Amino acid sequence: MTKIENNEQYEWAVARVEQLLPLVDDTTPRTDPNSIELELLSNLVADYSEEHFSIGKPNLGDVIKMRMAELGITQAKLAEILGISASRISDYITGKAEPTIRVARDLVLKLEIAPAVVLGL
Numbered sequence: 759m760t761k762i763e764n765n766e767q768y769e770w771a772v773a774r775v776e777q778l779l780p781l782v783d784d785t786t787p788r789t790d791p792n793s794i795e796l797e798l799l800s801n802l803v804a805d806y807s808e809e810h811f812s813i814g815k816p817n818l819g820d821v822i823k824m825r826m827a828e829l830g831i832t833q834a835k836l837a838e839i840l841g842i843s844a845s846r847i848s849d850y851i852t853g854k855a856e857p858t859i860r861v862a863r864d865l866v867l868k869l870e871i872a873p874a875v876v877l878g879l
Contacts, residue, residue: 762806771799771806816875818865819851825869840864 762768778796786793826836833851837844840861849855857865862876 759802762802768803768806768810771803775799775803817853818857818871818875818878819853821871821875822847822851822865822869825871829869836869839868 759767762771775796778792778799781792782790782796788794788797822836826833831839833847834844837847840847841864842861846855846861850857856878857876862873865871865876866873
């Protein structure tokens with residue numbers, strides 16, 4: 759098998775990985791058949807998972823909306839907190855604009871949004 763093609767194969771491979779895990783540890787030689795099988799199946803499972811179950815990186819707009827919901831605040835209230843207009847908040851949420859350095863800093867400090875998300879990293 760060079761690639762997992764469907765969910766049935768994926769479930770089989772995950773079950774087999776779970777069977778192999780107790781048989782392989784840091785002292786197991788890399789030439790051990792169980793070690794080889796575990797590495798190959800783990801890579802196949804990881805590739806399939808990334809292709810079919812990846813959630814991707816969060817974008818700033820989604821994170822702002824999530825934090826607003828968590829804090830129970832509106833765009834108007836967030837605009838007040840950040841000292842900017844509500845329409846500017848809307849622009850950030852829709853991706854029409856990116857925050858200035860000052861606003862980015864305030865998003866990090868006041869909403870506790872990770873700097874990497876604010877910077878798009």
